[in-house]
Amino acid sequence: MSWFSKRPYGQDQVYDSFRAAGEIARKVRSEVVYRVREGASALEIATWVEERIRELGGGVAFPCNVGVDAVAAHSTPYPDSDYALRRGSLVKVDLGVEIDGLVADTAVTVALPGADEAMVLAAERALEEALRAIRAGVRVSAVGEVISRAVTSYGYRPIANLSGHQIERYNLHAGLSIPNVPAGEGRLEAGKVYAVEPFLTTRRGAGQVKHIDRVEIFRVSEDSLVRSRRLGPQHEAVVRRLLESTRGLPYALRWFPDVDREIHAVLYRRGIVKGYPVLVEASGEPVAQAEHTVVVWEDGCETLT
Template sequence: MLREEEYQHLRAAGKIARRVREEVPGLVREGVDALSIAQAVEERIIEYGGRPAFPCNVCIDSVAAHFTPTPSENIIIPKGALVKVDLGVECEGYIADTAITVGLPNSQVRLIEAAENALKNAIKTIRAGVRASDVGAVINDTIGKYGFKPIRNLSGHEIRRYILHTGTSIPNVRTKETLKLESGRIYAIEPFVTSGSGSGLVISSNSVNIFSVSMERNYDDRLLTEELNLLRTLREYTRGLPYTLRWIEKEKWQLHEKLVKKGVVRGYPVLVEKTGAPVAQAEHTVIVLEDGCEVIT
């Protein structure tokens, strides 16, 4: 079970995440640079008293996850875009993860509605002892009623202190898994929805601009001094949480690439819908209780 101090940190992170998410529709506009959206989100998280738990994701149309803009790119939000903004807040290592999809001007309204209602219905089912697969079945069935498909190889996830993805996964489809949700555990519930003509699958692209560093020390003796110094800096700053190159001095980027090649830094490829179909997302973080759950975002 969580201690009262842990609840306070989680609720603080959730309050900030909710506040920033509610401001996102005002940031996402046609013709705006995606980088400016991500930076504004991250700056507001800090302004409101938290730290970004991971780089703000700004994913457009068929791009489903793991895309954060970099200064070398010039990604402009196009007319009629479906824009997913996924953000996380960390307070003393306790994480709140949330996402919203914005349609411009009112594109793909039903796709967004399907994602939001799948999330809403899933949350209604959550309590201690419920199987994760039962939550997935509710998400799957809600999306199916719209004639759409869930993304079956993306899922929600358990969260622990300084660990964004761990433990039990929360599927977006029906499965035969028997794992049950436990009281006091934290989960991010995040339905991803694509059109009825889409594949319902995401694939990895060749683009990688989100990373995490290994906290294990068994790699350290293979590194040069300058590589080890950068690794230590990344460990101290991120505590193993995801980050992006724009958070690092540009003169360190080539050195960072060496850490990637040596396997001490992991990259997360941008994920795109296999057929290029649009994707919508909705997400909340919950604390499981005996008789329900507390939505902290």
Template sequence: MNDDIYSAYMEAGALAKRFREEAAGMVVPGASVLELVDTIEQAILDEGAGIAFPLNISINEDAAHDTAGPGDERLFCEGDVVKVDLGVHIDGYVADTAQTIDLGDHALLVEASREALNAAIALVCPGVTTGELGTAIQHEIESRGFRPVANLTGHGLSQYSLHGEPMIPNVAMTGGAVIEEGMVFAVEPFASTGTGMVSDGTRTLIYSQIANRGVRLASAKRVLNQIRDRRSLPFSKRWLTGDKIDLALSTLKKNGVVRGYPVLHDIPGSYVSQAEHTLIVTEDGCVATTL
């Protein structure tokens, strides 16, 4: 990592922290999910930065991959547990960060994911294994009476890449990747009152391009033109303009050009909290770019 790359990561992190906190302040009962998402995404662009992925707003048992859809009429409600997961990039160098806002009486659940994240950050340095981080995360969550979400993980970050190595588990495991100086990754514990396993929901509002292939359908070509500058970073269905968007996305998925990210949820009636920071591993520890 050279100085320019380090500076890009740090600039992205500072912006991500600022906009995460701004978004969190907009989560109040009666506020519009769509208005929040549109406002924060536009603010990122107005700063001259890039949106690394559509702003995720996942509520209650929904853990990840939810965002506002076109014409979304949802409002935040008393009692909601709201996850704000935000990504900013500078020249493709990403800051990924999240926090949970409690509109009910779930303070301990929010604390569980937050303190699990803090415990993991305190351990990060060269020579530590990812399994050790997972052990610390699981301990903090279970000690408060909740379950870590076992099939969601933290992930490595690199230029225009959101999900690389190393994988950071949210549960204890033996061994795992050895952390090295210069690695960049996001740690994101999830704590749940449910099963601790998430599954695909019925809604898909976020996609990414995974291949370059020609398509004949005019609406599909139009979508490809609109997402070309994303360089494989995820995009929102809400960003697309024109007609027959559902048909276009279906065609692109069928042809292996894009993939969808269904909303991930635990069992109905459960609540999930999340906390996340992006870390750069240093010689004797780490720097949290989004803290």
């Protein structure tokens, strides 16, 4: 039996679970903005988000991302992080809620005093315009064009190599990507679920992200378990522990203080554990983001978050 097939799922149950996850995600997103303030601990924000999701009855679909200024994605605090938010920062909080493997993904940017609040507005408006353009049969490139046009109309530059994504059960990045520029192949399908997430930077920015040599978010799969057996029972036990807990969704090591760090490092170096390097704007310019998860219908889309 697959790790990712707890029980058969009918379509009505699928949408009910997506909607329930979306309701929790929406509530947590609306609450966390009041915790993002000068001097606040990034670790405390991420931990609060994850605990609040569980308190409301959801599962944490991936580690809460707290990206400051040029840090665009895949950044979650280390367990010993003492980083405090500073005046003038753009702070992105990206969170995910899962119910039986069905994920609602959402993000918000908060401009601390002294930061460019217009960037936040531009990201939110680009997202709104993208959602108005979405319906079954629309090309993903057309959605990217809407986002790009909205972003540039506000005097900013879209991030070309970051995109939204299709979501399936226990699979955050399935099938189609939803670009932030006029690119990509394929059309949106009725009944499918997608995360739409404009990312933008200043006119001075490169409009691209690059990865840096820092990995805070990881993932294991059923294949990881098979490959770990070649390294011995200790390595297999670590992968089994991670897989049983996450069912293939991303995780942070701060969730697993009992996991041997040296064994985990070996698994990562061997490619048995997948890592997601932190992504930063290539020229060091600040980045803003807005994100909703939607289900596409023939005549439009339903915003889940």
